[in-house]
Amino acid sequence: MLRLPAFEHLRAESVRDAAGMLADHGGTARLLAGGTDLLAKMKRRQVMPDALVGIGHLAPLREVRVAPSGAAELGAAVTLAEALADRRLAADQPGYLEAVGVVSSPALRNAGTIGGNLCVDTRCNYNDMTEEWRHAVGYCLKTGCGERCQVAASSPRCWAIFSSDTAPMAIALGATVVVWGAEGERELPLGTLYADDGKAHLQLGPAEILTALRLPARRGWRVAYEKLRRRSAVDFPLAGAAVALELDGDVVAACRLVLGAVASHPVELHDVAQALTGRRLDDEAIEEAATAGARLAKPLDNSDLNYVWRKRMVKVILERALRRAAGADRGRLR
Amino acid sequence: MRPPPPWAGRRLGTEPGDGDALSDGFQVVGKALPRLDALGKVTGATRYADDLSWPGTLACVLLRSPHPHARIVAVDTAAAAATKGVVAVLTGADLPVRYGAIATSQDEAALASDKVRYVGEPVVAVAAVDEVTAREATKKIAVDYEVLAPVSSIEQALLAPADEPIHEGTKGNIHRLAALEFGDVDEGFAVADVVREDVFFYEGSNHLAMEEHSATAIFADGQLTLWSSTQAPHNLHRVLAKVLDLPMTRVRVVATPHGGGFGGKVDPAAHEVVVSKLAVLTGRPVKCTLSREEVFYNHRGRHPALMWVRTGAARDGQITAMHFRVALDGGALASLGAATTYYTGALQPATYDIPAYRFEACRVFTNKAPCGPKRGHGTPQPRFALEIHLDKLAEDLGMDPVALRRCNYVRPQSRTVNWLRITSCGIEEVTEKVLAASGFATRSRRVGHGQGFAVSAYLCGAGFPMYPSQLPHSEVGLKVDRGGVTVFCGATDIGQGSDTVLATVVAEELGLDRADVRVVTADTGLTPVDLGSYSSRVTFMAGNAAIDAARKIRTLLLEEAARTSGLLAHELRVGDGRFGPLSFEQAVEAAEERHGALSASGSYAPPPGISGEFRGSAVGPGPAYTYSAAVVDLDADPTTGEVLVHKVWVAHDIGRLLNPVLVRGQMDGNVYMALAEALMESQTYRKDLLHHPSVLEYKTPLATDMPAIEHLYVETIDPEGPYGAKEVGQGPFLPVVPAVVSAIHDALGVWVDEVPVTPEKILRALDARDRGALGRAGPKRFPAVPFPPCIKVEPPHAATARV
Amino acid sequence: MVRLRLNGEDHETLARSGETLLEILRERLGLTGTKHGCEVGECGACTVLVDGAPRLSCLVLPEQLADAEVTTVEGLADGAVLHPLQTSFMRLGASQCGYCTSGMLLSAKALLDEHPDPSNAEIREALAGNVCRCTGYAAIVDAVADAAETLRDAP
Numbered sequence A: 001m002l003r004l005p006a007f008e009h010l011r012a013e014s015v016r017d018a019a020g021m022l023a024d025h026g027g028t029a030r031l032l033a034g035g036t037d038l039l040a041k042m043k044r045r046q047v048m049p050d051a052l053v054g055i056g057h058l059a060p061l062r063e064v065r066v067a068p069s070g071a072a073e074l075g076a077a078v079t080l081a082e083a084l085a086d087r088r089l090a091a092d093q094p095g096y097l098e099a100v101g102v103v104s105s106p107a108l109r110n111a112g113t114i115g116g117n118l119c120v121d122t123r124c125n126y127n128d129m130t131e132e133w134r135h136a137v138g139y140c141l142k143t144g145c146g147e148r149c150q151v152a153a154s155s156p157r158c159w160a161i162f163s164s165d166t167a168p169m170a171i172a173l174g175a176t177v178v179v180w181g182a183e184g185e186r187e188l189p190l191g192t193l194y195a196d197d198g199k200a201h202l203q204l205g206p207a208e209i210l211t212a213l214r215l216p217a218r219r220g221w222r223v224a225y226e227k228l229r230r231r232s233a234v235d236f237p238l239a240g241a242a243v244a245l246e247l248d249g250d251v252v253a254a255c256r257l258v259l260g261a262v263a264s265h266p267v268e269l270h271d272v273a274q275a276l277t278g279r280r281l282d283d284e285a286i287e288e289a290a291t292a293g294a295r296l297a298k299p300l301d302n303s304d305l306n307y308v309w310r311k312r313m314v315k316v317i318l319e320r321a322l323r324r325a326a327g328a329d330r331g332r333l334r
Numbered sequence B: 001m002r003p004p005p006p007w008a009g010r011r012l013g014t015e016p017g018d019g020d021a022l023s024d025g026f027q028v029v030g031k032a033l034p035r036l037d038a039l040g041k042v043t044g045a046t047r048y049a050d051d052l053s054w055p056g057t058l059a060c061v062l063l064r065s066p067h068p069h070a071r072i073v074a075v076d077t078a079a080a081a082a083t084k085g086v087v088a089v090l091t092g093a094d095l096p097v098r099y100g101a102i103a104t105s106q107d108e109a110a111l112a113s114d115k116v117r118y119v120g121e122p123v124v125a126v127a128a129v130d131e132v133t134a135r136e137a138t139k140k141i142a143v144d145y146e147v148l149a150p151v152s153s154i155e156q157a158l159l160a161p162a163d164e165p166i167h168e169g170t171k172g173n174i175h176r177l178a179a180l181e182f183g184d185v186d187e188g189f190a191v192a193d194v195v196r197e198d199v200f201f202y203e204g205s206n207h208l209a210m211e212e213h214s215a216t217a218i219f220a221d222g223q224l225t226l227w228s229s230t231q232a233p234h235n236l237h238r239v240l241a242k243v244l245d246l247p248m249t250r251v252r253v254v255a256t257p258h259g260g261g262f263g264g265k266v267d268p269a270a271h272e273v274v275v276s277k278l279a280v281l282t283g284r285p286v287k288c289t290l291s292r293e294e295v296f297y298n299h300r301g302r303h304p305a306l307m308w309v310r311t312g313a314a315r316d317g318q319i320t321a322m323h324f325r326v327a328l329d330g331g332a333l334a335s336l337g338a339a340t341t342y343y344t345g346a347l348q349p350a351t352y353d354i355p356a357y358r359f360e361a362c363r364v365f366t367n368k369a370p371c372g373p374k375r376g377h378g379t380p381q382p383r384f385a386l387e388i389h390l391d392k393l394a395e396d397l398g399m400d401p402v403a404l405r406r407c408n409y410v411r412p413q414s415r416t417v418n419w420l421r422i423t424s425c426g427i428e429e430v431t432e433k434v435l436a437a438s439g440f441a442t443r444s445r446r447v448g449h450g451q452g453f454a455v456s457a458y459l460c461g462a463g464f465p466m467y468p469s470q471l472p473h474s475e476v477g478l479k480v481d482r483g484g485v486t487v488f489c490g491a492t493d494i495g496q497g498s499d500t501v502l503a504t505v506v507a508e509e510l511g512l513d514r515a516d517v518r519v520v521t522a523d524t525g526l527t528p529v530d531l532g533s534y535s536s537r538v539t540f541m542a543g544n545a546a547i548d549a550a551r552k553i554r555t556l557l558l559e560e561a562a563r564t565s566g567l568l569a570h571e572l573r574v575g576d577g578r579f580g581p582l583s584f585e586q587a588v589e590a591a592e593e594r595h596g597a598l599s600a601s602g603s604y605a606p607p608p609g610i611s612g613e614f615r616g617s618a619v620g621p622g623p624a625y626t627y628s629a630a631v632v633d634l635d636a637d638p639t640t641g642e643v644l645v646h647k648v649w650v651a652h653d654i655g656r657l658l659n660p661v662l663v664r665g666q667m668d669g670n671v672y673m674a675l676a677e678a679l680m681e682s683q684t685y686r687k688d689l690l691h692h693p694s695v696l697e698y699k700t701p702l703a704t705d706m707p708a709i710e711h712l713y714v715e716t717i718d719p720e721g722p723y724g725a726k727e728v729g730q731g732p733f734l735p736v737v738p739a740v741v742s743a744i745h746d747a748l749g750v751w752v753d754e755v756p757v758t759p760e761k762i763l764r765a766l767d768a769r770d771r772g773a774l775g776r777a778g779p780k781r782f783p784a785v786p787f788p789p790c791i792k793v794e795p796p797h798a799a800t801a802r803v
Numbered sequence C: 001m002v003r004l005r006l007n008g009e010d011h012e013t014l015a016r017s018g019e020t021l022l023e024i025l026r027e028r029l030g031l032t033g034t035k036h037g038c039e040v041g042e043c044g045a046c047t048v049l050v051d052g053a054p055r056l057s058c059l060v061l062p063e064q065l066a067d068a069e070v071t072t073v074e075g076l077a078d079g080a081v082l083h084p085l086q087t088s089f090m091r092l093g094a095s096q097c098g099y100c101t102s103g104m105l106l107s108a109k110a111l112l113d114e115h116p117d118p119s120n121a122e123i124r125e126a127l128a129g130n131v132c133r134c135t136g137y138a139a140i141v142d143a144v145a146d147a148a149e150t151l152r153d154a155p
């Protein structure tokens, strides 16, 4: 049976307390929210923290607030299932909930938190393996002792894949996050939380805590999240396409497009979105946008199925998401 | 000669799914009743192997090879042995005796000593007070390896070895070669109007039983007892006696309730041998439970198979000759591979009347986890190839693919070109049923939607055992006294419900309720020998043995009832707990008074004459064959290559439906596993390491991925099966895989000659067509294999062909 | 020392640092009805209910439970009276090897507690994280629908 390594479990009484505990351990402690990502990785000895700081019970992190405008603030420790069950969110933030709803399985959504999902580690099937397997392959850059990237041998960096389903959608919606650190609280656009580095994809200090996700009011916006995966549940995204746009008649007034699982960070398609803005959202515009967007996806052979196929599918799911947002609902097969 | 069974020749109605209507005249046979062990399973009370515990049990952890191919230069276990809490450390030197699943393939060592042949091969075993201590200690073991060039593919295995062969004493890395010819194949091709050749590939896959293997051994009073989730306790019993050098009388193997087998727990496994040895050495209970990844290393799953088939046919569709070649990637060990090799060629003539048939097969060793038996053992691969090949042949002939098949169907009571004895045969009926139910002939045609049809045959238990012997294949003991009725049988219920079947047949014979029959199975210390749960043999063989035993008791009890009542035995009705005027208990007491304890034994061995007499003839024949047909309805997206299966109709010639609940379960499970292999599952390697050693990455369909399934039954009432029953554990798997591929062709007009059919393969085929090339994805060629000259076997003469 | 509210009773047991709920149930408390097939959240065999909601016990630390009530398969029946899900599973053959059964039953119970009349698709969604290798899920889905009916008909 795969078992956890030994660690100290610390129960924080407040966010400040938790940040203090992280600081005391100088980078060897980790936050434990739902644990669905972290504990599995610890069992495979991908991460071996000395201590875990539990934050799942902290009341301030467990709140969902929805303003009359529809703008929402979700505490980091709200579970995915709780978010899904929230009627106010269903009414005012359907795009975000669509992405939440396609994460893993019911039992995992009962445990997984929205903060944990935004901070979920990058994935690579040369790294999400047991200690024994990684030893056999000769390790890699991500877990320290390896000297080279197993998927791109000559590369100086790690190419593990950004695999959160909710982040691309939240970025497309213009979300910000609130981060607690030694200098107090700061709010930053969600997109800037991420760096293009599979080994260190989060721009968070070792003692910083993501406390809340803020979703701006998006009533009347057209939203869609298309997830490419092999099976209809459980699987991480092989690619994700998030679209949020505002139409003025049939002309795009504002628009954000974000791809997930095609690089080590969520890839925001600024130029493509800009080119769409002011255009009629017709077949031609959608086709052009999807083609241009897919060009920016650079999948590698470190996930499920053939990576050339995955790249080809990026265009398909982006097109589907755009179509759905445009109101022409030609859904996917499943 | 046995007298004809009372049910022989009776052919009852065959309404789909309506078991009760089919079982007139029976008390429990044919009724939709729950399995007898269901309560423990729904309450969590059932104790599977890893649920067992004894005070003071040591935990065993195996250190496994990180190299696919390497020589072991030195092993230093001193630091591990000195670790606090470690009780014993074993290396290959402690277990020098080799063993294997079949008598002729004794190439396994529980722990490698001279070299390692695959990543994950066990090298050192540590027993400690708990698992954490044992695992930590394995990290202190230093193994010095001299790395050798690995062999990663069939093609590579056929070349001269770069360093050295994987096994000593083989020709290169070839494990087995077989070449048989029945009838004059060249002549058959010469007279054909159309000849067609195709190449196919079927990927390997794991059983993925939900229960990870687990075994606990105790050695006390000179007796070794092993509790394990094994499918073949009898074979394991023999292996343990041999490897540990203990008399058979000092070894007892208990097969625990099973969390799924599918063939993955047939072979004796390294951890079973290791814990036994450790128990003998330490005198303490020792347990080893594999992790999911270790289960993938232990493997013994489906062989990857590269296949080439050539068929000649007359204009009217009559097949004139067939030549079938297969190259199997066996992984690092023999396992049951010798049998697998022959299975890949054996059953093609069991569905089609092929007048001349040549079969050449080759199994190679590669530095991968060993392949072995998985549901359908060696037959899903050739069935896929054959059925798709026939679809294509039909296209060449301008014929309807169903019509082509039908004009070549075997007939009941016949003998195939390779000497298989066909008795009951519902191939026509399953075809009829599945076509009617699915509306295949009038299916709607549009791009992206299609249906596919295929048909298949499987055997009801291997006609010959894993080691040469004339002994019965299944033995049953029956004890009847004031205390009740107990059936003893070595058969293992691996979840298919075979214990329930045994209780059912005994209850039927003795006129009792199933709950009145206690079943003790799969314990070599208590139960008579049964060869194990594989090759769909348990219902047929153990079921017949149980009937045999129960009839003896029935006769005794009838005598008593006759004596008491003054009536003749045949005038008495047995049933509802009564033997004529006597209650069952009264009859038993009367008989017990006269004879003392009542016990009877029954046994089953397949009858003589079910096979030919040539080298290789032992694999393939069974005492009966089942027939299955399937139609699959699906959407295949031309833009993405994604496939969505809507519905599967599967018709099965079951012989007789003994219990619709159990049978339905096997039908569903077969369809599921076949869809999984057709569309998802693959045990593949990258950088000589397992690509998907986890439940997440080794994709298998979830509840939301499964289509609707419609079951259709045909009862052919086999003359030798228990009440005419045959098998359902593996047969209905077989037609589903080709039916999926055929349906994809129906939807998109391209052939994917390789399973699993992943979206990118479909797009590759579509792209090829768009470029003006052949709309196909799949292997290009069959490699050059040094097949020996064929053993020529005279086919049965027309006169003997009817049995 | 770990404290648990389990199947309606309070339990206390020793545990090593890093033992998950799965290990505590099986190895400390002898409640082996909860199974394991991967230990990293991928198979669903270890599903239990935490305050009525399915959770994967292989990824739950006792510290995360606080005062929550844990229900395992052993706590599903009411004394000798089986839960309708259990009877439907038995009658319709939804349990073959039975290894996925505990997890299936608990995922299904959570569904029926929330949705007394689920559609076929809703049942499948609720069970999507529970892998079964024997049944093709067909009899399981039927059994859940059957139990839902029994529960709805119950007074």
Ligand SMILES: Cc1cc2nc3c(=O)[nH]c(=O)nc-3n(C[C@H](O)[C@H](O)[C@H](O)COP(=O)(O)OP(=O)(O)OC[C@H]3O[C@@H](n4cnc5c(N)ncnc54)[C@H](O)[C@@H]3O)c2cc1C
Pocket: A030, A031, A032, A033, A034, A035, A036, A037, A038, A039, A040, A076, A077, A080, A102, A103, A104, A105, A108, A111, A112, A113, A114, A115, A116, A117, A118, A119, A120, A121, A163, A164, A165, A166, A208, A209, A210, A211, A234, A235, A236, A237, B696, C040, C041, C042
């Ligand atoms: C089988 C399986 C399938 C899955 N499928 C999907 C999927 O389809 N899509 C998907 O997106 N995810 C998937 N996941 C991953 C995971 O379950 C989810 O992403 C989940 O939302 C993570 O949340 P958590 O609370 O459990 O995170 P945890 O495991 O508790 O934490 C994850 C990481 O984030 C850090 N962290 C947690 N909270 C904070 C915080 N507030 N501030 C800073 N850092 C924090 C932790 O230290 C840790 O490094 C899957 C996991 C499994 C095991």
Ligand code: FES
Pocket: C035, C036, C037, C038, C039, C040, C041, C042, C043, C044, C045, C046, C047, C056, C057, C058, C059
């Ligand atoms: S053991 Fe917990 S999900 Fe598999």
Ligand code: FES
Pocket: B210, B259, B260, B495, C094, C095, C096, C097, C098, C099, C100, C101, C131, C132, C133, C134, C135
């Ligand atoms: S019944 Fe065997 S895994 Fe589900």
